[in-house]
């Protein structure tokens with residue numbers, strides 16, 4: 001299959017390119033970049049791909065649709081809100097790693113991303129591809145979930161779908177490495193500021209809050225809100241989402257663990273580790289989400305520890321998982337990855 005990739009100069013795009021190069025169903029990859037006016041060689045555009053002279057083409061929707069069977073967008077917010085209607089109108093398959101087509105409500109997108117949304121008619125047609133819980137098979141436009149949203153929703157799903165917790169008691173303390181912020185340095189991602197430091201950011205205004213609420217409400221309409229906080233930690237890759245919730249009066253610890261076991265027993269990319277709490281390094285380099293839980297009878301609180309690699313399960317890995325589902329390939333194809341060691 002011939003695939004297109006837009007965003008090769010970004011972190012998620014680079015990692016996605018590496019995955020697609022090793023995917024058995026991918027026969028060719030056309031790379032496109034919006035800044036080019038004529039074709040260039042990859043190692044001229046992204047020097048880290050030293051010696052790779054694959055052409056990178058100027059961005060052109062018509063050429064993408066004519067010369068490929070699917071396109072991956074690993075682009076900044078605001079790009080696909082503009083171009084998605086063209087692909088949807090043509091019925092051309094898209095896997096979009098950005099947040100542009102995740103929210104169904106135009107006003108919510110404007111509020112949380114501070115950019116104009118795609119028209120509601122097109123937002124309604126996109127599929128929210130939380131790949132471990134819903135299949136993208138035969139969809140046209142897949143909105144790949146956000147990195148924090150992936151770790152947090154996979155950690156919450158067994159509790160919320162089975163109505164095991166008090167709906168208004170969810171508190172999430174999520175931590176991310178710096179690659180989550182993309183390649184463009186800012187004062188808070190500068191080495192001097194990140195190293196030996198922890199920084200809480202976007203307090204109560206993180207753009208994944210509406211995305212998570214949209215999914216949680218679908219699972220259980222009683223969830224009124226979540227308290228969600230994000231911290232930048234001095235690592236390159238990885239997210240740990242630490243989730244707390246009050247357990248409902250009639251629910252036992254065994255019922256909690258059974259819900260996690262049942263939800264994830266057939267899922268190749270989610271490992272439920274029970275009381276063995278996973279750390280970030282277990283998943284970095286892989287498409288896995290590892291989830292552990294601990295129940296505290298004193299406070300009647302369950303703590304869920306959900307970890308992922310933000311660039312794989314949180315972006316490029318889940319995009320390939322969605323690609324496999326979309327075209328009915330084996331779900332694990334191209335994703336048999338080992339954690340980075342030591």
Ligand SMILES: NC(=O)C1=CN([C@@H]2O[C@H](COP(=O)(O)OP(=O)(O)OC[C@H]3O[C@@H](n4cnc5c(N)ncnc54)[C@H](OP(=O)(O)O)[C@@H]3O)[C@@H](O)[C@H]2O)C=CC1
Pocket residue numbers: 006007008009010011012013033034035059074075076077079097098099145146147179180181182183184310311314315
């Ligand atoms: N990093 C992560 O862990 C995750 C990222 N995401 C999302 O995936 C997307 C990519 O993230 P990431 O790789 O980190 O971001 P980067 O900032 O590292 O890269 C952004 C990419 O978008 C391209 N781009 C910017 N503006 C345009 C435009 N107008 N038209 C076409 N391409 C454009 C850039 O090209 P150029 O360099 O030429 O400007 C670059 O290739 C973002 O939407 C991000 O929110 C989602 C989950 C996790």
Ligand SMILES: CC(=O)N[C@@H](CCC(=O)OP(=O)(O)O)C(=O)O
Pocket residue numbers: 077097098099146147176177178179180181182207208230232
């Ligand atoms: C560390 C860091 O800054 N992480 C980014 C990750 C968000 C992201 O990439 O998601 P979208 O696709 O929804 O923009 C953030 O918190 O905004």
